[in-house]
Amino acid sequence: MTAASSARSRDWRAIAGAAALAAVAFLVGGAFFGLLHEGAPSDLAAAFDDYMLRVARFTLWQAGLSTLLSILPAIAVARALSRHPSFPGRAWLLRLFAVPLGLPAIVAALGLLAFYGRAGFAADVIDAAGGGTWPGIYGLTGILVAHAFFNLPLATRLFLEALDTVPADHWRLASQLGMRPAATFRLVEWPVLRAALPGTAGLVFMLCVTSFTLVLTLGGGPGATTLEVAIYQALRFDFDPPRAVVLTLLQVALTAAVVVALSRFGMAVTGEAAIAVSRRRYLGVGRAEAFANGLIILLAAVFVLAPMAATVVSGLAADLGRLAGEASVRRAVATSLVLSGLSAFVAVPLSLSLVAARRGIQLRRRAVRPGPYERLLDAGPSLVLVVPPIVIGAGWFLLLRRGIDVFAAAPVMVVAVNAVMAMPFAVRAIRPAYDAASERHERLCAGLGIHGWNRFRLVDWPVLRRPLATGLAFAMALSLGDLGVIALFGSDAVQTLPYLVYQRMGSYRTADAAGLALLLGALCLSLMLAADRLGRTPE
Amino acid sequence: MRARLALLSSLLLLSALPAAAGQKLTVYTYESFTAEWGPGPQVEKAFEAKCGCDLEFISVADGVALLNRVRLEGKDTKADIVLGLDTNLTAEAAATGLFVPHGVDPAGLVVPGGWTDPVFLPYDYGYFAVVYDTEKLPTPPSSLKELVEGDARHKIVIQDPRSSTPGLGLLLWVKAVYGDEAGNAWAKLKDRVLTVTPGWSEAYGLFTSGEAPMVLSYTTSPAYHMIAESTERYQAAAFAEGHYLQIEVAAATTVGAGNPLTRDFLAFMTGPEFQDVIPETNWMFPAGRTDKPLNPAFDRLVKPAKSLLLPADEVATNRKAWVDEWLSAMSK
Secondary structure, three states, X not given: OHHHHHHHHHHHHHHHHHHHHXXXXXXXXXXXXXXXXXXXXXXXXXXXXXXXHHHHHHHHHHHHHHHHHHHHHHHHHHHHHHHXXXXXXXXXXXXXXXXXXXXXXXXXXXXXXXXXXXXXXXXXXXXXXXXXXXXXXXXXXXXXXXXXXXXXXXXXXXXXXXXXXXXXXXHXXXXXXXXXXXHHXXXXXXXXXXXXXXXXXXXXXXXXXXXXXXXXXXXXXXXXXXXXXXXXXXXXXXXXXXXXXXXXXHHHHHHHHHHHXXXXXXXXXXXXXXXXXXXXXXXXXXXXXXXXXXXXXXXXXXXXXXXXXXHHHHHHOOOHHHXXXXXHHHHHHHHHHHHHHHHHHHHHHHHHHHHHHHHHHHHHOOOOOOOHHHHHHHHHHHHHHHOOHHHHHHXXXXXXXXXXXXXXXXXXXXXXXXXXXXXXXXHHHHHHXXXXXXXXXXXXXXXXXXXXXXXXXXXXXXXXXXXXXXXXXXXXXXXOOOOHHHOOOOOOOOOOHHHHHHHHHOOOOXXXXXXXXXXXXXXXXXXXXXXXXXXXXXX | XXXXXXXXXXXXXXXXXXXXXXXXXXXXXXXXXXXXXOOHHHHHHHHHHHHOOEEEEEEEOOHHHHHHXXXXXXXXXXXXXXXXXXXXXXXXXXXXXOEEOOOOOHHHOOOOOOOOOOOOEEEEEEEEEEEEEOOOOOOOOOXXXXXXXXXXXXXXXXXXXXXXXXXXXXXXXXXXXXXXXXXXXXXXXXXXXXXXXXXXXXXXXXXXOOOOOEEEEEOOHHHHHHHHOOOOOEEEEOOOOOEEEEEEEEEEEOOHHHOHHHHHHHHHHOOHHHHOXXXXXXXXXXXXXXXXXXXXHHHOOOOOOOEEOOOHHHHHHHHHHHHHHHHHHHHO
16 A cells, blocks of 8 residues: 555656656757758868867866856855854845846846946055056956856855755754864765755856856957857857757767766765754854854855945936836836746746656665666756757747747747746755655655645645745746847847847947846845745744 | 618728738848837838838847848748848848849939949948047047057957957958958957957947947947937047948848839838938938938048948858957967
């Protein structure tokens, strides 16, 4: 009886996971099919000349460094935040940490330059101190700073999500045993962080690999060219779809190799099978450590919030009243909210399916190492992040153009692509909590014969509520941003806020663009507020 | 009675429908053309009033996306007219075989260097220029040579020729002036380039936020600042060697050849009603006769000593090699 019902629940998870995987494969595979249908790659060898090798090397180099510089500080920041649950302004800091996700790259770049640029705050200070002309941060420095600005806050939130899964009993035990911070880190915090490390580092790495506008704008010259630029070039100016596919596959293969290598660093958490009896955390943080933690949090806050403050200042200089009254702006806000909301509501169930399916397989396996299917469920779908949206857009355009009205298909494309692109984020927000809950409840559920909908409603939902809400908000914030997919479809039906930002910037209306960027940031922040409210466990 | 009236009017409507539906013209263009402040809305109103038909603009990201879009659709395209390619794209556009001669007399056109192309018809033009901030740079370079060899502390922001039209424009400008020495010129100019952005918007954004005193843009850029923002702060530098020309064109597709409105629109496009709209919406110079005088600010813009333009087929043939030359000079 027990065996039968647990088998049934495993089946449900496996089917859901396979369906989610199929959805991702369909979207990417369809695009590749559409592009390759135009003709086979004419000269494969030509795609791998010296130029391309240099570009590939630079792509990996800058992405690797950026990941390191985002992840290591993020661990320190997440740990500091986790040890001070009532740090002043903590909740607001975490909400603000999600805002960069939804900002268009150029808005963030201008915000960063307001601080570190040649006409920025740093330049003024150095000038006043008689230090000569500040050269700005153009070059590798600029790329790294910008990537850290985007990814440090993201990684911090994901690590914190993992730290939150440490059972309260562990904290109590550590406290009762009088563990020093170093011992607590090694025995309590590091294991969960290490489990979350490959996923988070992999995600950041992928985001840095595909970085395009930031790398070119801050990189100082074409020496800083990523594969993404080459793909874009192949598809646009050279109009060579097969070459774009080959380069995309190269990008996917290189990234997959790095992600697999990263997974070696990971470790399965030997979780706590017992149900937690302690409710609150017992933490004794010494004065010296508290000071160090405070400093770490403050530094991270200044690093992330300062450029955002610059965006707010230039945004406030715009004629916000007039902008808010414009029909096109109101329409764009509504379009953005509807499209990103739809994407998020597609992304989160798919992500939950993947997480559940992976866990189901992990439970069933007897081997120590995960098998290929489990790995595929784990990291496979996130590789979609390194398939440029313009490639997916162009491929589907080719497939659809004869059958249906492609202009009508544009919103569907935007929702589908954004949903799939948001999945890797949602998966990382949900997985630590799901796995920890499963570790605790799996045997109990099997023993009591609770499965399917009842199990989700009674057992999983209460613990997953908060991470699901976080995943939803992340997915929505992220979906507010991208535009690449509709380049060919025509954007009349999908004029979103970031689209308006670019449109105004592209026609000398810089102040308007700054005002709209502020609006976009405010929208992201409201999403995080809503997520917090939605995720709050009713007491 | 009322019911019968309603029936009658709906019958009338029905009978009117097929005629109206047949009177429709579809024009593909780029997005800034159809923006609220772009030429699109005024052009649509003026042409529809004249023809009693329905003019539909469909817009994609930019000129390059426009060509790709039509190329992908091939003979199934819905476009009667494609409006918004520039002279650097016409050779590739012509090679698709999707465009037919315009049949409009080019006599009234005022494009520098004259116009004889039987397929592509210009509607506006502009010159690339280095725009500078008078508050930061009192004496701008007076020639391309001075830009290349001048003080490297005064930086310029340019665009990437692999992803942007102005970026390609500067590449061709340097090529037109320096010829085989273009590679060396770029190697010298490199120190002066603060950064290379993917598109015009990013570069201009860096420029107006004070990151660099110069940016590659158009001679008409100062007109926007003078007319819309009433400031003389940003000006274009006149270069002794001349300025590279960008001409924007439209053409009828093989599909549009069967639509009588196509020819009407192309003729309308070169006429004063369309041309009057262009200067202060597209911020380019009109390619045909205007009825209204241009805003006086346009008279104060840089008048190039010479118009530079490389033949479209030469650009199409050599673009890849020239971009590679640029890459190797700029990546060192």
